[in-house]
Structure formats: C-alpha cells, structure tokens
Amino acid sequence: MKYLVDLGISKDIVDLLDDATCYNMKINEKKITEIILYLKNIGINNLDELIINELRILYMDFEDIRSAFNNCNQKEMVELINNDIVAIEDIL
Amino acid sequence: MQELISKLINIFKIILNENFDENKYNRSYSIQDIKDYIRLLEDDLYAIKDIDKYLLNVSISEDQKRVLEAFKTTIAFNETNNIFSLDELDKYRKTNIYSYIKSALVRQIILLSDAKKAKEDCLKKKQICLKILNFLQKHDCSKLINEQQLHTFYNFINSINLPQEKLIEINLLLFQFNLMANPNLELSNKYELVESINKFNMTKDQAVEIFAQYGYDFNLVDSKIQEELLVLGNVDSINEMFSYFEDIKKEHKINFNEKDNKMVTLLYKSKPDIFDNIIELAEGNISLAKILETMPSVFIHKGTSITQNSEKKKKATVSEQNDKTPSGSYEDFILNIELFKYLGYDIKEVFVKNADILTIPHERIKRNVDQLKLLGIDLKTDKKKDFKLSALKSTSLLLTMDKFIELGEYDYLMNNLSRFYLEPNSIVFYRLFHVKKHNNSFPNQQIEIYYDKNKTRYKGYISNSTNKELGINEENKISGFATSLPIINRPVIINEVVEKKLDDLIVDRYDKKVVEIDSRILMHPVVQRIDDNFKTSNELIYNINGILISRHKFLRNFMAIVDVRKDLDLSEIVEFCLIKDSLLT
Known part of the structure; x- marks a missing residue:
C-alpha cells in the first residue's frame, strides 16, 4: 500500500486497514489514485480523515464523484469538507 | 495410517x-x-x-x-x-x-x-x-479420523505451552491426517498450519499446457503468481475454472488476461460455485464484472492465505506487506449482503455508496448493528435509510460513544453517525477537550467549535488533522492528561496491578460481545443512588457536579466488576468505573 503513503496519507492510518480491504485497494490502485488526485486538485486536504471515516468514497465510480462536485457550489463544499469530513455525505 | x-x-x-x-x-x-x-x-x-x-x-x-x-x-x-x-x-x-x-x-x-x-x-x-x-x-x-476429532486435537495442542518444534511436528502429523481425509483441502482459519514442506502441486509444463489449451500463455504471468500457482493449484480445478470462465464470459462480460493478476489468482483460489452463489445473490442488482473489479477478495474463501515460507508469517505492517497474497472475504460478503437485505437496504445502493463495508468481518458488523439497537438506533425500523454505514465498521463503538458523551457532543454524534468509526484516542477528542476547557475559563474569548448554523459540523482545527492552528497534534495530545485513576491524598490501595486486573475483567467480559445492561444491576442500591443523584434527561448521561460521565460506561464496567471482585471496597469500584478512560486533568 505504498502508493497511498506516496499520495500523502499517513502511514499509521494505512496500517489500520484490514487485509481484505488492502487487497482490494491494491488491485484498484489506478482508479483510487485518480480519485485521490482529483480530490486534492479541487482543494480537499483532509485525506487522512477520508480514509478513516469515508473510505467508501474511494470505492465509488470516479464519474459519480466528479459529477457530484460539479453539480454543487464546489468552493463552499470543499471548504465545508476541509472543516469536517462528514460534510461530504451531503453530496455523496 | x-x-x-x-x-x-x-x-x-x-x-x-x-x-x-x-x-x-x-x-x-x-x-x-x-x-x-x-x-x-x-x-x-x-x-x-x-x-x-x-x-x-x-x-x-x-x-x-x-x-x-x-x-x-x-x-x-x-x-x-x-x-x-x-x-x-x-x-x-x-x-x-x-x-x-x-x-x-x-x-x-x-x-x-x-x-x-x-x-x-x-x-x-x-x-x-x-x-x-x-x-x-x-x-x-x-x-479415518474425522474432522470433529481432528478439531479436538488441534484445540488441545494449541492450548498447552509446547515448544515450537514440537508444535510444528504435531501440526504436520495432523495435517497429513487431514490430507488423507480430504484431498481438495479447503483450509478454514480455525487451524494455523505451519508448513515447512515446499511441495509443488503442479509442474511448470502442466501449467503451460493447460493455459495453452484455452489460448493463453503461462509465461506472461507475473513470476510470483506463477510460483504460487504451481504450489497451490492443481490441474483439475484450474481446468474447471478456465472452462467456467469461458461459459460466463459473454453473459457477465468477464475477460481473462494472463497479465491480470487477480484473474490468474482466482484460477487456483476460487471455485465455480462461489461465483454461482455470488451471481445469485447479486440478483441482477450488481453486475458480476463490477464486483470482480471492485473487490476480487470476495471470490476467495475466508482465511485462505497460505504463506510459502517455512517460518510463521511475521506481522509485517500493512504498508510493507506482500501485496500479492490475497485474503478472502467470501463468507463475510455473503453474510453481510444477507444482513443488509434483512435490514431493508437496497443492495445496489449499498454497493454503490458503501462498498467497502461488504468485506468487513461479518461478526463485527452484526455486533455493531445489535449494539446500536440496544442503544436505541434500530436500523431495521428507523427511517435513517440515508444512514452512511461507516459506523458499522467500528471496532470500538461503545468507547467512542463514551468519549463523545463525556465531551458533551452526544448530539453531534447522533447527527453524524459515521463518526462512530473514530478511534477513542483520536486527536479530535483531545482538541475538543482543550477548547471546551479554554472556553470555560475565558468566556469572553470563546473559540468557535461548530461550523454551520445547524451546529452539526466541526471547524477544521477540531477535526482536520492537517490544521495546526490549535497546536495540538499526535505527538503532544496526551501530555497533560491523566486517563487513569487520579491519585489524591489517600492510601494507595488500588495500585497498578489491581487496576490491570480490573481492566482484564472489563475487556474479558465485553470485548467482541454485544453489551446488554442487565436489569438486575439497575436495582443495585449503589447504582440507584447514583442514578437518583446524577442521572440527566438523557439516560445515557450522568452529570456529576458539572462533569459529564457516560452512564452506559459506568453500568457496563460496574456489571463486570462488582460480583467478581468482592475484595474491593464498593466506593473504589464505583470510582474506577466512573473515571476509567475519561479525559481528566
């Protein structure tokens, strides 16, 4: 799971993931990397919290994620999410 | 024999x-x-x-x-x-x-x-x-010795303190019995086999030949996977899987490719009936190809991960693990889907929006569902159908709840149920504590905790780990706290050894189990006195002279200790149960 650490996620957080989840995330490295880079791009910075509380986002379709962010007030949404990760549940 | x-x-x-x-x-x-x-x-x-x-x-x-x-x-x-x-x-x-x-x-x-x-x-x-x-x-x-009898042997052998070599010797002998009884061994995770035999089940020629029969080139497969296939695979079952893939190719849009590690792995770790069962379960709600793409681990039996080393598998941290050794989650997947169906969820929704929860060990999910029900949140009848299921992944549901209650943030938790998944030693709690303490001491210089006017979201310096404004981070979060018993001016009767034993009682009784408060304990005179004096309108919360304590925590700890440790004073037990794990200074 080195690629997660390379993308900026803390090693401690990655270590907490269980076996099956790790395998599935490893298989989907490309797709998950795309999602994480997109989120970073629009300004989301609490990726650790994403892994802890909202890991399900990384299993979703990239297109669903992108259209959700395009169909809302993106700037405000990103700010809300950066404050408290659970705000992402409003759109996804 | x-x-x-x-x-x-x-x-x-x-x-x-x-x-x-x-x-x-x-x-x-x-x-x-x-x-x-x-x-x-x-x-x-x-x-x-x-x-x-x-x-x-x-x-x-x-x-x-x-x-x-x-x-x-x-x-x-x-x-x-x-x-x-x-x-x-x-x-x-x-x-x-x-x-x-x-x-x-x-x-x-x-x-x-x-x-x-x-x-x-x-x-x-x-x-x-x-x-x-x-x-x-x-x-x-x-x-032959049957499986039930073998069970007894295994359990017995692993319960006494034998030296390592002896343990390996016996396990090998029992393994041979098992092989005789069942040549297509499906290993369950009840046995921890230490295998020092590096036997190859197949030769490379056999592998090349069978791949060629279906039009594929074995040499294009990743070398580590090749080796694993030769050790664990056998010609018949690989043949069976190949032919099954051919059958379902068109209808379910499955494509086999030698370079696709997961597909090759499934050749020797999966079986056609696993696929059939999953297809039936998904019932057209989720496509097989999608499941295969998102979570291939569900096509492998739970506990299937045999290492080829002769030493016991070392506990490598996840980030360094050999990523090519999959562990299965078939059983968990099936049981979890059944559970969500029973609770009335739309399986397609669950898969699209909460896919990661399907491979979490079923016992944990079930336990959390049951525990939430006892706390008053019934997922079957409650109309929280937009309930994001992350709370069910929690390994510390009650401890996390205690933390939120004792910081006065019970409402926040109820409005953001996925926060149950926070670890009880998360930095969020330490920051909240400090801010609240500061706000109490400096009422004119309040630090704002909540973000929006609905007051259901926190501000970044509480809940975002990259935010450094408060100066509280992972390294310094614990300093300044005493999370064990405060030692005041009295004789030290409850010392470290005794306290550890009390911890064992609590962990022993409630770790991995649903905690139900016994109604008899509510009749205990001590409990009644505390209830009368300190209970608030929320039956999960005590207010003791301004300090909030989780009532559920007190009751369940008290329940675990009071009948077992009759050598301790009641007042000491009460103090321990109230204060355990609270953030105090």
Missing part, C-alpha cells in the same frame, strides 16, 4: 508425563488465610512480624522493603520494651507503610487465585489428554 497413529500415541504420552504436574500449584497457605491475616493486622499490629510468610511471591521495591524492616523492628522492640503507647503506634496505620503492606497482600491474593485457576485448568487439560490417548490406542486403523 498405523504408523501415523503410533507416532501420535508416543507424542501424547510424552505430553501427558511432562506437562501436567499439579504439585507446582500447591502452597502452604490459602487465600482465606491471607484475608484472615489482613483482618488480624487491623486489630493487632504485632502480627506484622509474620508478614514475610505471606509475601513469598510478591515483589516490593527496595525502598518499601527498608521501610517495612524498620517498621517490623520498631514493633518487635516495642513488644518487649513498651516505649510507645498503642495510640502512638496506631498512627502508623494511617501512613503509606501500611498501605504498601496491604496492597502487597492483595497482590498475593490475586497471584494465588490465579494459581488456583491454573491448577484447575491443568487438571482439566490432563483429562483431555488422557481421553485423546485412550481414543488413539483403541482406534481402528481402517477408519
């Missing part, structure tokens, strides 16, 4: 002779003797001269030894010379020396009660060993 049985008989005979010496648990005095002695000391200080007899196995520090010796000498001297009056001597009872003595004796009690249990345990195991030996000696070698 006969040879194997004879070997086993010899091994068990040796185990019987070497491992069950009950005499080592005998002592010259009992727990009751010590309790009587403690009571004697209360009345008669002169009894202190016998203390060494009762402290045989307990260690006390050098300082304490010196003080104790001085005390004993004083008492002995006074017995003959009567210089101090009894009143003056009595002052000693109120000092630390006395509490050292008492706590050392209590430790001795604990050690002894362990010994008593250990002795009973030892006798029980000896009986099992004799039974096994009897069985083996009478066994009819024309019959």
